[in-house]
Every structure is written in structure tokens, then in C-alpha cells.
Amino acid sequence: MPYDHDDAPETIVRTRNRQAGQLDYINSYYRLPERFGVRATIGGRVRRADEEGEIVDTAGQYLRVLLDGDTKPVTCHATSKMAYWSPKAGWVQATRLPDPYAVAGASHSTGASG
Numbered sequence: 001m002p003y004d005h006d007d008a009p010e011t012i013v014r015t016r017n018r019q020a021g022q023l024d025y026i027n028s029y030y031r032l033p034e035r036f037g038v039r040a041t042i043g044g045r046v047r048r049a050d051e052e053g054e055i056v057d058t059a060g061q062y063l064r065v066l067l068d069g070d071t072k073p074v075t076c077h078a079t080s081k082m083a084y085w086s087p088k089a090g091w092v093q094a095t096r097l098p099d100p101y102a103v104a105g106a107s108h109s110t111g112a113s114g
Contacts, residue, residue: 018058019042019057022059022060022061023039023040023041023042023058025061026040026063026078027040030078030079030094030097031097032078032084032094035094035095036084036092036093037086037089037092038084038085038086038089038092039084040063041055042055042056042057043055043056045085046065046076046082046083046084046085047083047084047085048065048067048074048076048081049081051067051068052067052068053065053066053067053068053070053073054066054068056073057073059075061078062075062076063077063082064076079095079097
């Protein structure tokens, strides 16, 4: 993997455990497998806007992506302008979760009477 470091074995284990926990959170919170049939994984190919890259790390609820041709990864939201490569389906565009507080079909009032 292009972003690996020459760390001590115990550091590598802690890093992999952190990444696994954060990826589990990202995949379950955004329901990537259920909604889109994809999973965020270290080494997984993604496209942010029009730039392709590889997931190389996690940062809490965010992904660290090394874009093709770059030397430093960027922090990306799992669903904002992100598409995931799937061998079965090709590029799969992720979308944000629905707003649980939005009322379907409701118009927003500004409080001014007209």
C-alpha cells in the first residue's frame, strides 16, 4: 500500500484495529452495503468529484484518500461527492443520508406573512 509507514509491529496492529473500527462505523452509519452494495475498505478505489484515488486511512468518521498522482492523502466525507468502485456494478455514487428532521413535501416558512 502506498501510504504504509515503517512502524513497529504493535503500532501497526493498533493502526489496523483503529481503521477497522472506524470503517465498521462508516459502513454501518451510512449503510453503504445496504444502500449502495459497497463497503469502504482500506485499498478500496473511490472517486471524489472527478478525481480517482485509494482509501489509505481513516480519520474518525472520515476517509483519508490518496488521489492518483498526489503524495499526501486528503480527508473525505464517506458520502459527499463520493463514488465507490464495485467489480460487479462499476462506479456507484453514494448519497447523503436523508435528513430525519425534514418533513416530506413540507414547504419552509420564513415566518413572514404575506
